[in-house]
Amino acid sequence: MRDKVKIAVFVSGGGTNLQALIDAERAGKIGDGEIALVICNRTGAYALERAAQAGIDAEVVTRKACGGQEGFEARILELLEEKGIELIVLAGFLNILSNDFVSRYDHRIVNVHPSLIPAFCGDGFYGLKPHEAALERGVKVTGATVHFVNEIADGGEIIAQKAVEVQDGDTPEVLQKRVMEQAEWVILPESVAKLCSKIRASR
16 A cells, blocks of 8 residues: 655644644544644744644744745755655645745645635735634625645635635634634645545555
8 A cells, every 4th residue: 555645734823723634634534644744933832732742743943043034945845855745734834935945846735724715815814814804894704715825825726615604793703713613624634635635646
């Protein structure tokens, strides 16, 4: 049997989407893939604790420690090659990767974004901002999108989307939680599972 597809998850904060992936893998829902590495660009992020609890190797890589973006990406590439990573998942990773980096992993980097792209996406739309914008605009439906990463922020080919209803009285925080629970934590593991199956079959 061919080895499972090795996945790296890039995180910056609490790692809720990382946890959704860990839970999905444990439940056998990512049959052709395994999370082999977590890369975090912030020391002390709770995502590192989640990785430790799951027994997944984790590395902190910061631009400051690496002397800038070029050194930062070079160190990440070293780690990816050491682990034989074939699929990268950006799960709340608040660092834009260079075109050169992205081109090395063409159609092998995916991101989850908390809106229905093309709404409320692109530069500056991260964290609570897509939800604040959705509420300001008065939309009745929002959701999440999993997409491939290319040189344009949130501009890559869409893999999956799931809609979530906006309810009267929603705050950005309440809406963020509902979008995570009803959309992000559902379509991200599903998308990763499908991509791992495709990669494994194509070897």
